[in-house]
Amino acid sequence: MAARTILSTQCLYTAARRAYSSNTDKNVAFLGLGNMGGFMAANLVKKGFTVRGYDPSKDALNAAAKNGVTPANSIAAAVDGVDVVVSILTSNKVVLDVYLGKDGVVAHAKKGSLLIDSSTIDPNVPKQIFPIALEKGLGFTDAPVSGGVMGAQNATLAFMAGGRKEDFERSLPLLKVMGAKQFHCGQIGSGQVAKLTNNMLMGITGMATAECMNMGIKMGLEPKVLLDVLNNSSARSWSTEVYCPVPGLVPTAPSSRNYDGGFKNELMVKDLELASGMALGIRSPIPLGAVATQLYRIVQSRGYGQKDFSFVFQLLKEENKN
Ligand code: NAD
Numbered sequence: 360m361a362a363r364t365i366l367s368t369q370c371l372y373t374a375a376r377r378a379y380s381s382n383t384d385k386n387v388a389f390l391g392l393g394n395m396g397g398f399m400a401a402n403l404v405k406k407g408f409t410v411r412g413y414d415p416s417k418d419a420l421n422a423a424a425k426n427g428v429t430p431a432n433s434i435a436a437a438v439d440g441v442d443v444v445v446s447i448l449t450s451n452k453v454v455l456d457v458y459l460g461k462d463g464v465v466a467h468a469k470k471g472s473l474l475i476d477s478s479t480i481d482p483n484v485p486k487q488i489f490p491i492a493l494e495k496g497l498g499f500t501d502a503p504v505s506g507g508v509m510g511a512q513n514a515t516l517a518f519m520a521g522g523r524k525e526d527f528e529r530s531l532p533l534l535k536v537m538g539a540k541q542f543h544c545g546q547i548g549s550g551q552v553a554k555l556t557n558n559m560l561m562g563i564t565g566m567a568t569a570e571c572m573n574m575g576i577k578m579g580l581e582p583k584v585l586l587d588v589l590n591n592s593s594a595r596s597w598s599t600e601v602y603c604p605v606p607g608l609v610p611t612a613p614s615s616r617n618y619d620g621g622f623k624n625e626l627m628v629k630d631l632e633l634a635s636g637m638a639l640g641i642r643s644p645i646p647l648g649a650v651a652t653q654l655y656r657i658v659q660s661r662g663y664g665q666k667d668f669s670f671v672f673q674l675l676k677e678e679n680k681n
Contacts, residue, residue, distance in 0.1 A: 384442040384473070384532065385409055390434060390457055390464070391448040391478070392419040395504070398511035399447065399477075399537045401426035406536045413437035434460075435467040443533060444468060447477040447504075450629075451484050458488045470496040475530050477518070479503045479555070479626075481633055482548035485521065489547040498526040501547060503554035504538065507622055515539040519557075521549035555634040561597070562631050562651045562668065568598040569672035572605050582608055604672035613667035621667030628655045628664070 385408055389400040392414040403410050404427035412428040413436070414420050420430045431437035434457060438444050444464055448454050454476060458464045464474060465488070474497055476485065485501035492499035500522035510516040516538030520527045527543040534541045544553045571594070575585045586608050589599045603609040606617075613621030631652040638645040654671060663670050 384529065386441040386443075387411070387533070388413070388431070388437040388441045388444045389423075389428065390414070390437060390444065390446040392416075392423040392428070393447070393449075394508050395477075395511045396447040397423055397426070398508070399445070399516075400428050402511075402514045402537050403445075403533065404428060408533070408536070411437045411441065433462065434464060435462055438464050438468045438472075440469055442469075442472055443530075444472065444474045445477065445533065446475070449478070451480045454478050454480050454484055455487070459491060465492055465495055465497065468495070468497055473498040473500070473526060473529050475500050475502050475533070477502050477504050479558075479630055479633070480551060481636060482521075482551040482555075485551060486548045489522065498523065498529065499547070500526045500530055501550040502530065502534065503550050505554065505557060506538065508620075510538070518542065519544050519550040519553040521545060521551065521553075522547045551633075552637065555630060555637055558627070558630040559634040559645070559648045559651070562627050562655060563647045564596050564598045565602065565604065565669055566651045566654055566671055568596065568602075569604040569669065569675055572603070573672060573675045576605070598669075602669060604669035612669070614669050614672065618663075618666040618670040618673075621669065623664065624655055624658050624666055624668045624670055625664035627668035628652070628659050631655060 387403055387408050387410045389396060389410050389412045392400055392412050397419060400410050400412055400423055410428045411431050412420065412423045413431045413434055424430050446457060448457060456463065468474065474492055489499045500520050502518045502520040504516040504518055506516040514537055517540040518534045518538050519542045520530065521544050524543065531541060544550050572585065576582050582605050586599060586603055589595060601609065602612050604614050606614045609615060613619065631648065635645060635648060635652055638648065655668060658671050658674055
């Protein structure tokens with residue numbers, strides 16, 4: 360019985376590999392044309408891909424149409440006959456519905472096509488979709504991104520992919536158009552593991568920077584002097600150099616534009632909750648990750664979910680008054 364299962368899995372792998380087209384993947388369906396997807400689809404169009412898009416939001420669909428994306432009125436219509444499907448969606452549930460729903464991608468995609476999901480979600484979701492896609496003769500890879508909306512617009516995103524090497528290699532021509540860096544992290548779901556690990560560390564470092572800058576300033580140090588010291592000492596990080604949470608010290612940081620236009624606090628909460636769930640599943644201790652999750656959640660519950668996550672500095676500063 361076990362031998363038969365292994366054999367049939369091997370057959371599926373072979374069948375999927377044989378059904379693959381070579382380097383002629385020019386027809387793309389793009390699902391989820393929001394803040395990230397709108398720019399990513401537009402960049403594919405700019406480089407000569409034919410892109411059919413679907414998004415339940417009429418505004419998102421109309422904006423994409425202005426950038427050369429052909430609007431479709433359903434997932435089935437979008438994916439019909441295309442070589443590659445790319446998606447970037449909001450949550451586990453939406454991704455599962457879009458891929459495995461009755462009217463979803465797996466039911467309607469052409470045999471031999473490649474499916475690339477760039478949403479940030481639980482690693483178990485791609486693990487659930489992958490074998491079902493494979494059984495239908497489809498390739499599937501999780502390929503979440505880092506770099507934010509600016510990265511999507513300027514095609515400087517970093518892609519972290521999980522799945523079969525051949526699917527990753529096939530995805531590269533598209534990933535290189537939409538981003539500047541591409542990593543194959545390992546088996547299916549490992550792109551999400553890398554992404555959630557990165558974001559938990561970014562959340563912890565951001566919170567630690569806010570806390571320590573606040574303390575030093577409250578002790579009377581000039582904010583700029585303090586930041587210069589940190590940036591030339593052992594506490595230096597991306598958070599101190601590029602993303603300082605104190606307004607006015609790094610002109611390009613979201614803190615210097617009223618915490619607008621960065622990585623929204625509510626997205627940080629979402630990613631930290633996903634990372635916490637992942638850690639819980641393997642009983643990996645995350646004391647700092649747990650504190651960071653709670654603190655960013657408090658920022659959100661106080662009504663600042665739309666602000667950049669470095670807004671946590673303002674919350675800590677407020678505490679000085681008590
Ligand atoms: P968004 O809300 O702007 O876009 C998501 C889009 O998906 C929306 O336009 C929505 O209408 C659409 N959608 C919902 N249901 C759909 C369906 N059934 N079929 C097709 N489209 C559907 O979100 P975003 O900021 O573009 O983020 C998307 C994903 O990228 C999230 O998982 C997020 O965590 C991740 N991400 C975002 C950023 C960022 O800075 N915004 C950075 C890295 C990763």
